[in-house]
Amino acid sequence: MPELPEVETVRRGLVPLLEGRVLERVEVLDERLVRPIAPRDAEQLLTGRRVLRLDRRGKYLLLVLDDDLVAVHHLRMTGSFAGPAAEEPRHVRLRYFVEGLAGPVRYNDPRRFGTLDIGSSAEITAYLDSRLGPEPLGPDWNxxxxxxxxxxxxxxxxxxxxxxxxxxxxxxxxxxxxxxxxxxxxxxxxxxxxxxxxxxxxxxxxxxxxxxxxxxxxxxxxxxxxxxxxxxxxxxxxxxxxxxxxxxxxxxxxxxxxxxxxxxxxxxxxxxxxxxxxxx
Ligand SMILES: [Zn+2]
Missing domain, CATH: 1.10.8.50 (Helicase, Ruva Protein; domain 3)
Structure with a gap:
């Protein structure tokens, strides 16, 4: 199960692929990933948004988007991302088609415990604040x-x-x-x-x-x-x-x-x- 260093490694790998780019099309292939939002609604919310930056809190990976929207991935047991150059994984649950990339960024998850939540920055901050203490590598922890x-x-x-x-x-x-x-x-x-x-x-x-x-x-x-x-x-x-x-x-x-x-x-x-x- 990915812990902080693994999620941080994923975040750093995604920065050059996503940061500053527009999500031109999004395909949600598994309704469980975005529950309780319907897959088509999730696609509609994300499509056309620009990724302003990638953040991390604990084991959560945050895509901070324009229009005050944040998409939060939690990889849980077996979630991972594959960039355009990586071979096609066997259990793709979502595809981000991104401005300027030769192929989609794919979210893969054999066991399907991973989640994707979408909300306003205030909603996501409240959600994470209720679940997470300080960052171990941040200044608030001693x-x-x-x-x-x-x-x-x-x-x-x-x-x-x-x-x-x-x-x-x-x-x-x-x-x-x-x-x-x-x-x-x-x-x-x-x-x-x-x-x-x-x-x-x-x-x-x-x-x-x-x-x-x-x-x-x-x-x-x-x-x-x-x-x-x-x-x-x-x-x-x-x-x-x-x-x-x-x-x-x-x-x-x-x-x-x-x-x-x-x-x-x-x-x-x-x-x-x-x-x-x-x-x-
Ligand atoms: Zn010893």
Whole structure:
């Protein structure tokens, strides 16, 4: 499932294809994608609009259009985009025919959980504000902000970091990666994380997200860049998916269990409490 770095990689791939260009024609091939709007209505709303810019909030991709309209894609499990140069995907659900491009930009989604919402900028902002906390790479998020959220919760740290209202854009991969880098156990009760632990978690989240963005995200199953390119972060995982394998820091066997309903990996030696090793 694409998380913040994968959605950001898609956004960057779409910028040269969409930004500043007019959507000359739009084909919605799956009514589920735009529900509750009817496909023909969605096509009519989008056709003729110019894409002013591409934004991202958490895992949401925003096409900011003229006439105060915003189209919001969420890729969910298996959504992806294919630019004109990429080969035709097997499960195309939408086509953007764009001014000046040789072929359409296609939205592909085998499992059909992805969504496309269309509204005024005020409607979309209200919708996203009700679902999303601060951006982890933005200026509004820091150790104090995270600590204030953690100390009120007695669920696991993992569950709190997965909560999009606490911080936007994290999923299973980058939560495990960040907890390992910060030296904090993901099953620790959130209210037992110290202020220093929260600072370390913020730094670790940022470091793992930034590294992932720099290498084009993680390709595990379906996720690809806009031109079909494979990400590089899966080669660099230090925790995610490494249960039963030796810890890259200490060599002890990594633990695996379900925490917050998600498969979770950690090292009991390197992440013993919230007072573990320092970053770096
Ligand atoms: Zn270890």
């Amino acid at each position: 150790g104090d902000a995270l600590y204030e959220r953690l100390r009120r919760r007695s669920t696991s740290l993992k569950a709190v970091l997965l909560d999009q209202r606490v911080v936007a854009g994290l999923g299973n991969i980058y939560v495990d990666e960040a907890c390992f880098l910060a030296g904090v156990r993901p099953d620790l009760s959130a209210d037992r994380v110290s202020r220093v632990g929260a600072e370390r978690l913020v730094a670790a989240v940022r470091a793992r997200l930034q590294e992932a963005i720099d290498v084009g995200g993680s390709t595990l199953r379906d996720y690809r860049g806009v031109e079909g390119e494979v990400g590089g972060m899966q080669e660099r995982f230090v925790a995610y998916g490494r249960a039963g394998r030796p810890c890259l820091t200490c060599g002890n066997t990594m633990r695996g269990a379900r925490i917050a309903g998600r498969g979770t990996t950690w090292c009991a030696t390197c992440q013993p409490t919230n007072r573990a090793r320092k970053l770096g």
